[in-house]
Amino acid sequence: MKYVDLFEKVREAKERISPYIHETPVEYSTTFSRRSGSDVFLKLENFQKTGSFKVRGAFNKLLSMMPKDRSKGVIAVSAGNHAQGVAYASSTLGIKSTIIMPETAPISKYLATRSYGANVILYGRFLHEGIEKANEIMRNTGSIFIHPYDDINVILGQATLGLELLSLSPDVVVVPIGGGGLISGISIALKAKLPNVKIIGVQTTASPSMKISKESGKLISVEPSFSVADGILVKNPSSLTFDIINELVDDIVLVNDEEISETIFLLAERSKVLVEGAGAASLAAIINNKISLPLNKSKVVSIISGGNIDMSLFTNIIGKMLYISKRVVKIKVIVPDKPGYLNRILSNVVKVRGNIIDIVHDRVSSDVPPGFTKIYVTFEVPSKENLNSFINDMNNEGIETKFVE
Template identity: 45%
Template sequence: MLTLHDVLQAKKRMEKTIHKTPLDYSYTFSKLSGNDVYMKLENLQKTGSFKVRGSFNKIMSLSDEERKRGVIAASAGNHAQGVAYSSSMIGIPCTIVMPKRAPLSKMEATKGYGAEVILHGDIFDESLEYALDLQRKRGATFVHPFDDEAVIAGQGTIALEILEQLPDVEAVLCPVGGGGLLAGVAFTLKEHNPSIKVYGVESSACPGMTAALRHNKPIVIQASDTIADGIAVKKPGELTYQYIQKYVDDVICVDEAEISRTMLYLLERNKLLVEGSAACSLAAVLYDKLPFKGKKVVSILSGGNVDVTLISRIIERGLFESGRFVTFTTVISDKPGQLNKLLRIIAELEANVLSIHHQRVGAKVLPGQAEIYFSLETKNQEHIAKIHQVLTNEGYVIEILG
């Protein structure tokens, strides 16, 4: 079993290679939540994620013979980059098996660290099966993304840094998927000070650890698509589950709307770009998921590798969920001045028109009419409701699309 000495050794191994990431206090989030909120910025870590800690510790723990044979891993993102970077630091062969649909940016980043990238399977499970088969044939060491003592010890170094940066920390929130990060952080904190509360946070679309704790063992769950793809693990680790069951106070779920709003909050208020999985830990604080107030709380922002093509969609979704963006249609008379009349009402309601489109042919459009599509920048959900009510009172039939 893991010991604090293992975590301390991991910290010593990575001192000259891995960043000691900042612990940032947020006045805004503290005021919103009623707690003193600090953020552990692992999104600023090398490779953009905490994953490099565990993979680096694992690879540095290998014998000379194991290093000669190289390492193999399966991943669609952060773990791939962590293993590839760590391997490049000591110049050992590295093979990463990624799903065919893995984001191009993550494939290129992994190759950029010198790894051989093999695309196999449509989903991670197929990539993992192929990687394990390849590992047996080549005799290389398989670097598991979470279910490994050395990986767990590496992730536990985050807790050591938190204890140095905020000695009187009272609660720590940590994203959880497979469980490597949560297991390492919870073990290290509780062994140091059992009174520190530790919570795992996962998406309600993929509550794998919640199901494991409920059934007293890891099980395969049915999951929905989630913006927190970094923790979308259908079955947590057997080893990580044991540590989490022993050391973690509770596992909390947050929904997709709460995650996307938190990502937008971080972009706007703190100029921080984080993944959906990283935003989960802060979302639990901001949306009153904790059983206390007035505590010194640390949310671990686990990574910042958001695919560029997704950023605009994340912003749009966050704006919509917070009531700051709305799209609707209505039908007006196709006569001079009618569109101007509608626009004047919207202007008086202090909504900003982002886009407008009208068409004279459609299932709901009679001769002499035009259907108008509006995208508006709004203030909040109450503002949208007011716009809807005023336009309805003016005789317009409004259909809100999103």
């Protein structure tokens, strides 16, 4: 196992970057432990500087460069977290940085990257397009490229996260995969000292390039589609991370956007933790039984890799999950267009302690008979029991009620 021999290099990276980063907390989750049947711990890298693990690799790479190379400035390509990590590390160390981000990058990540002093260029839709643009700029400027994952010094920086898990002696560590730099580093750090630990990677169904490559035994490019986990949409895995993952990673599983969105919601509500899609992917795999956990109660670590979620997306996810869980409902009734009917409906909402959000009258649609009105009522309801009571009360009054999905 050639890559575990890099363990001492990981220790050196830890010493190098420690003055610039946080050692993030590892917290036990009663909620997710009960749901999975194992002892689940959350490694909260969303509390890292710039909101993700990427700053570890950025600092280690920049601090490993010769002064003459730093003076040329650096350039990076990223959907957001690597961008922020390189921009922040460069600013801290007094290095000029240019960051190329996809045109689809969340506005929060774009603004954060600019705030760290980087020259930000929006170009293309995916990382591979941005890399082509970066090559063009480097030919003209001589800037040094900081790859998000295909660089051993970046990987060794990410590996320092694994060192922070050694004292816990986990049985299983679950890690999101985009290009594979994080899981490669964690695997090097952990497998060197805990050879029996299981390392499980998680990708989104929208971008399964590393899983397909591992199963095929060769690098395969897969064009990503849209996902709420924008931070792990990678078309082309690198040969470096592919080799490390083949050697050290036990399995790679997939989760979809519905599972990721539910996990974002649960982490916010139950753990009071704000995460982005990529950061929620590992826990999504655990609570949706995508991983074969040991029969005995085991220590399972979910790497919460980042918290830089776009607030508009977060709001949409919360709203959708409230609808799915029937804590916010939208009902449709067709009743005579006469005084008193709306009051009867709203009285039943109040009776079950519902909170009205919106009311809409529709008297002109083709399915509304003359002299009737269609009423949509959106309201919050405390529980399913309260909702069932509401439906029973409406039925007892002879008002047929339908849910609008």
